[in-house]
């Protein structure tokens with residue numbers, strides 16, 4: 001059977017501040033620019049989750065994308081949407097909430113809960129111009 005990649009998209013918005021407490025204010029300002037703004041700012045995120053697998057002969061599906069959507073909602077979006085990523089999200093505690101760190105955290109929350117197939121890619125757009133993607137710890 002061929003391996004096929006299926007993708008479900010989700011959207012959420014969240015506030016954050018990029019800041020490294022170990023470094024000076026000047027370093028943080030120079031490194032993170034507007035994303036270091038002390039009183040937070042928000043982004044409208046677009047999240048694509050791609051699962052690889054062989055289509056089930058009975059359904060033609062790698063997995064049911066409605067089921068994948070519910071898993072993304074329960075394990076990721078519900079915890080991030082309309083939240084402050086620095087303050088409100090237990091799994092982002094003490095992690096700088098960059099798009100890079102978010103894709104790794106999102107991967108870790110989804111990799112072991114899929115009913116079929118295997119997680120292939122987590123892609124997150126922070127803005128129209130900036131995104132990060134992660135293919136897991138073995139790639």
Ligand code: NI
Pocket residue numbers: 016035041043
């Ligand atoms: Ni930002």
